[in-house]
């Protein structure tokens with residue numbers, strides 16, 4: 319049973335390719351035979367929309383089986399995983415209510431580590447090779463939760479002198 323590697327995609331600039339990169343890397347890893355869990359940490363639901371239709375995404379966002387309720391109630395995330403139509407690729411869906419998660423966490427003890435604790439059982443199960451976390455374009459308490467739950471942070475940026483994007487991965491563990 320190998321170690322689950324957890325990578326988040328963060329940048330406080332919106333439209334910088336976080337969700338697209340997270341979805342594409344997740345999909346490619348799954349086609350290579352790796353077992354991948356995607357976590358949609360953004361209230362804009364774009365990661366979920368990469369793999370499900372709008373109606374399904376909105377239904378998941380309106381249900382109680384999404385990241386918002388799991389984090390607010392400090393639940394084990396195992397029960398919040400849904401299968402995507404693709405082999406080896408699962409998702410924990412988000413909700414537009416994620417916009418208020420920082421208010422909900424504000425009074426909680428060790429609030430930066432709530433997501434990390436919620437993912438503990440999934441990581442310990444060895445069910446996934448990779449957990450990929452998409453983030454909103456902010457650097458507040460919720461993104462801090464995502465950083466604290468991650469082994470690596472991937473920041474996408476465009477090199478000043480070239481037309482290509484460069485993908486540095488910094489270890490933050």
Ligand SMILES: Nc1ncnc2c1ncn2[C@@H]1O[C@H](COP(=O)(O)OP(=O)(O)O)[C@@H](O)[C@H]1O
Pocket residue numbers: 331332333334335336337338339364455
């Ligand atoms: N490599 C790329 N080339 C062209 N367009 C891209 C590329 N990566 C992302 N995009 C487009 O840029 C827009 C913003 O990307 P997105 O991943 O939603 O950004 P973020 O999650 O950082 O807000 C989307 O319309 C997406 O399709």
Ligand SMILES: [Mg+2]
Pocket residue numbers: 336337338360362364365452453
């Ligand atoms: Mg996004």
